[in-house]
Amino acid sequence: MSQESSAAAGRSPIRWIPSLYFVQGMQFFVVMLIAGLMFKNMGVANDQIARWTGLLGLAWAIKPLWSPFLELARSKKLIVVAMQFTGAAGLGLMALALQLPMWFAASIGVLFVLAYASATHDIACDGLYMAALDSKSQAAYAGWQGAFFNASKFLTLGGLLVLAGHLETRYGVFNAWSIIFVLLAILLALLAAYNAYALPGTLNTETADISAAGVARTLREVIGDFLRKPGIWLAILFIVLFRFAEGQVQTIGPLFLIEARDKGGLGLSTEQVGGVYGTVGTAAFLVGSILGGYFTSWLSLKRAMPVLILMMAVPNVTFYYLSVSLPQDMLHISAAVAVEMFGYGFGFVGMILYIMQAVAPGKFQTAHYALGSGVMQLGFIFSKTISGDIQVAMGYQSFFLWTIACGVPALVLMFFVKIPGAQTAEAAPAAGDAAPAASR
Structure with a gap:
């Protein structure tokens, strides 16, 4: 039994599956859905929005090319937590990027980092799920996995856009979205800290035999x-x-x-x-x-x-x-x-x-x-x-x-x-x- 499987034996999957897949969905929907709607409100033309958000999506398309190399790091938990904290830092940088004169270029640069961190997180996240649970448990908790991934869509499309709409009328579009990204950064940092505690396995890597x-x-x-x-x-x-x-x-x-x-x-x-x-x-x-x-x-x-x-x-x-x-x-x-x-x-x-x-x-x-x-x-x-x-x-x-x-x-x-x-x-x-x- 793997180290992660052993650690998981005494820890209920309900303690970590919801937070793990909520984060997976939240990072994805922020890059692929929220960013385009935000840019539209900032006056960016449709062709520019489609072109740049399309390029951001390449991260999830080509992730199979580097996914095998993540096996060299035997602690999938280490990768998951590292990518979550990277995502939190990236969201904080988005708040700053929107206040710069070259805000669009800076935002796209930060979103590229967020996209590739999120795609890498997806690989390690799914690998951790499979390593920590046997086949029967994988099937039993698949519904929770999908439910909390999609629950993040309710947060981003329902909660965040509604809040952004309120803030835009009071503080202006750019300030409103900076506030939104600060809130997202805090939320993701808290979830990353919780997952560092709750996820099965250890943060220490082992010497890889491959x-x-x-x-x-x-x-x-x-x-x-x-x-x-x-x-x-x-x-x-x-x-x-x-x-x-x-x-x-x-x-x-x-x-x-x-x-x-x-x-x-x-x-x-x-x-x-x-x-x-x-x-x-x-x-x-x-x-x-x-x-x-x-x-x-x-x-x-x-x-x-x-x-x-x-x-x-x-x-x-x-x-x-x-x-x-x-x-x-x-x-x-x-x-x-x-x-x-x-x-x-x-x-x-x-x-x-x-x-x-x-x-x-x-x-x-x-x-x-x-x-x-x-x-x-x-x-x-x-x-x-x-x-x-x-x-x-x-x-x-x-x-x-x-x-x-x-x-x-x-x-x-x-x-x-x-x-x-x-x-x-x-x-x-x-x-x-x-x-x-x-x-x-």
Whole structure:
């Protein structure tokens, strides 16, 4: 039994799983969701927001490339705690960066540090979870893992955006967000201190009996085996096309809600956007994800895939409707956001299960799942990065119509890729363990 497993034996996982995965989610959502909305309120153009936040997302896409080397540090707890304190320091620096004359460049620099610290934290965090718990316990606490990862979304989108909206009216946009990042830094530092105490294992590293050269050889073998899988290039294309429309609409959609009405947007305040996405939006996403999983398990991935791809188009259609109708009452807008997020959650299950069942199986199943997830994130980042330039060139209505068309290639390619049928889908409940990954 490993040192971490031994330490965990006398410590209930309930004492550390909630705080561990709450931190994981909080760091991710601050970089990938909150930063874009903040920049929008600061007057940054959509193409700049999409381009830079897209590049920030590369951290989570390429993390499989350095994840094997973290095995050289035998104390996963040491990495987790170090990255949490690094994140707290980074959030504090964000508060300072927003007060500088070159605030945008400084903010992007700090966000890059936060992104790579968070991605490294993810690797060690999941590794600690697997090392500290046996298979039965991993399954038993998977629900807690996903619940607290998504609970951080309620905090960031619901609580923080609402608070930011209040502070903006009193102190101005830049001062308000500096206050927000100071509060986040304090919260993360407190959670890091608690996790240093509560996480299983020790902060001391041991002498590793594996070498960096050996890890590099294994990594080359894993990647080579992945690229030699039958039909892998068609599968990679399918993964990229599956997320091509999603990456664009999930980037521009929230910005459209904030955009002034005379520029084609809905003109909502920061507080209103936070209230909608932090409550009905997040709840609809969770319900959609759960129902999408049960639906696919019942029907099999192969038969469910057409419906799942069509459900991924629901957000695009919803935003096109909003850009045409431009409703003003919050009940109408909230209902539309709920429909959007339900469709997103329901359909996204298809890609997680496709990677698990069609791409990952083989000699290096876990590593190939990580590589498949990395390809999925790269597809998302590519579409996210170009979305701002397309929207600026086309306007909101034409842009959302364009995203609907972007979903068609994946629907066509579905008939040419190998998708597991009913026999494989019976094992699909394990996909519930990937709840945090699905949100990313």
